[in-house]
Amino acid sequence: MAYTTQMDAARKGILTPQMARVAEKENMDPKALMELVACGKVAICANKKHTCLDPEGVGSMLRTKINVNLGVSRDCKDYDVEMEKVMSAVKLGAEAIMDLSSHGNTQP
Structure with a gap:
C-alpha cells in the first residue's frame, strides 16, 4: 500500500x-x-x-451527520436498553454509533 x-x-x-x-x-x-x-x-x-x-x-463543506453516543455505566447497567437504542439509531439513519461504555461487560 x-x-x-x-x-x-x-x-x-x-x-x-x-x-x-x-x-x-x-x-x-x-x-x-x-x-x-x-x-x-x-x-x-x-x-x-x-x-x-x-x-x-x-x-468542512459536508452534510451534518448524526452521531449517537450510548453505553453501560456503573449507574446504568441495562445492556438490553442500550441495544434498543442501537436499533433505534440504525432505524433513524444515524451515520455513527459510539459505544462509550465505562463499566462491566459490554458484550451480550
Missing part, C-alpha cells in the same frame, strides 16, 4: 475508494474532497478491518 491514512493518500494525490464513495454520497467532485482531506478540513471515517461499513466524511 502506498499510503497509511486517508490524509496521507490525499497528500500524495491518491484518490482512495473511500474518498470516491464519500464524494459520491456528498454529491461532490472527488478531487475537491481529496483537497479538503489533504489539508485536514475533512476526515474520512473508515476502518480497513470493518469492510461492511460505508465510509463517512466529516468536516
Whole structure:
C-alpha cells in the first residue's frame, strides 16, 4: 500500500475508494474532497478491518451527520436498553454509533 491514512493518500494525490464513495454520497467532485482531506478540513471515517461499513466524511463543506453516543455505566447497567437504542439509531439513519461504555461487560 502506498499510503497509511486517508490524509496521507490525499497528500500524495491518491484518490482512495473511500474518498470516491464519500464524494459520491456528498454529491461532490472527488478531487475537491481529496483537497479538503489533504489539508485536514475533512476526515474520512473508515476502518480497513470493518469492510461492511460505508465510509463517512466529516468536516468542512459536508452534510451534518448524526452521531449517537450510548453505553453501560456503573449507574446504568441495562445492556438490553442500550441495544434498543442501537436499533433505534440504525432505524433513524444515524451515520455513527459510539459505544462509550465505562463499566462491566459490554458484550451480550
